[in-house]
Amino acid sequence: MTDYRRLRVALLGAGAVGSQVASLLLRHGDELADRAGARLELAGIAVRDVDAPRDVDLPRELFTTDAETLITGSDIVIELMGGIEPARSHILLGLGSGADVVTANKALLATHGPEIYEAAERVGASVYYEAAAAGAIPIIRPLRDSLAGDRVVRIMGIVNGTTNYILDRMDGEGADFADVLADAQRLGYAEADPTADVEGYDAAQKAAILASLAFHTAVPLDAVHREGITTITADMIEEAREAGFVIKLLAVCERLGTGGPESISVRVYPALVPRDHPLGAVHGANNAVFVEAEAAGSLMFYGAGAGGVQTASAVLGDVVSAARRHIAGGTGVGESTRANLPIVSIGHVLTRYQITLEVSDEAGVLATIAGLLSDGGVSVATLVQTVIPAADGNERESARLIIGTHRATDSALSAAVDRLTASDVVERLVSVLRVEGE
Secondary structure (H helix, E strand, O other): OOOOEEEEEEEEOOOHHHHHHHHHHHHOHHHHHHHHOEEEEEEEEEOOOOOOOOOOOOOHHHEEOOHHHHHHOOOEEEEOOOOOOOHHHHHHHHHHOOOEEEEOOHHHHHHHHHHHHHHHHHHOOOEEOOHHHHOOOOOHHHHHHHOOOOOEEEEEEEOOHHHHHHHHHHHHHOOOHHHHHHHHHHHOOOOOOOHHHHOOHHHHHHHHHHHHHHHOEOOOHHHOEEOOOOOOOHHHHHHHHHOOEEEEEEEEEEEEOOOOOOEEEEEEEEEEEEOOOHHHHOOOOEEEEEEEEOOOEEEEEEEEOOOHHHHHHHHHHHHHHHHHHHHHOOOOOOOOOEOOOOEOOHHHOEEEEEEEEEEEOOOOHHHHHHHHHHOOOOOEEEEEEEEEOOOOOOOOOEEEEEEEEOOEEHHHHHHHHHHHHHOOOEEEEEEEEEEOOO
16 A cells, blocks of 8 residues: 555535545545545544434544634645535634635635635635535536636526426426425425525525636626526416427626627526527536637536535545645645626626517507617517407407517616506516527
């Protein structure tokens, strides 16, 4: 057996991912040592309750409630606690003591990333976070390293497995949102409180991380436009299908103004995606990230976006990288956020809408609708009209209009929707969805 140098590894948290990381470190120690060039010694696992039930059977003597002592005596700190505090304080303590840090904490990086990266740079340490953006999918290293010499133009991704599972089930079965959400909770895909997933908060955190890497600009979480999927209905799913689209919750990070002053837009919302687009074929709880770069062209990253053992794979990849850096010596690689591109609101983004309305079925309505759109510089690209039979006791029929617009600024399209909603000829605004991926 090769006599490798030993590196002490502190693990903070023993939940679904943490337990798997500990198990893999213990079971595959020899293989990991050969890959890293150092023997990775699990020095301890910091938890709140050492007697709490675990998903994996681990030696009890590894558990401790004294996180601070464990951290300051380690070379590599793996933070898998989640949340902001005490995770932030523990990471800063680890960096301050000279340790490299591996984390999957998207919420922390999206809100305190610059502070953490600056602390690492001051002491020459590194922060690794492959598991923070898309579970097992390797996307952080490609953006930070492989594409560092290229210009990323756009990232469009499905980065939340829970919402993709829900929308995919609705698309495949015609089921209602509430019913599929209940199934997702029963199967463990969704939390008892699913707000972070279904309202887009989780995806927004990941979008902030990806955009910061892709555009070398610090992107604060409050600069990310966010919408969730709670308003998506079975009827909207069916209308999308009939038009050749599927509805997906997308994280979109985009470089704007390539012919002049540049800026970036970062946004999360449900959107219509062509069924033949690579993202249109992402099923179940899987994630996928579609990257467009000037030189490399279009790249697709696909795989499991969550799961204990799957995410543990990404964490251990970072641990091996951290160990190699320790053996090689030298300072860690800092984050490149010096481009400082301005972040614009969603109103500046060029996009197109699909608007579904119920209107009075009478002469002149279509001309009125077209006029309300053109008043703000919005033109109609497609129009599908169906008659809604009059309900009992009501002699007047209505019509459903599905209007596809040409590209315009989001602010112009939003203003046009407001004018339509206020019009006397519009009985009901059924839905408004953006179209992506064309």
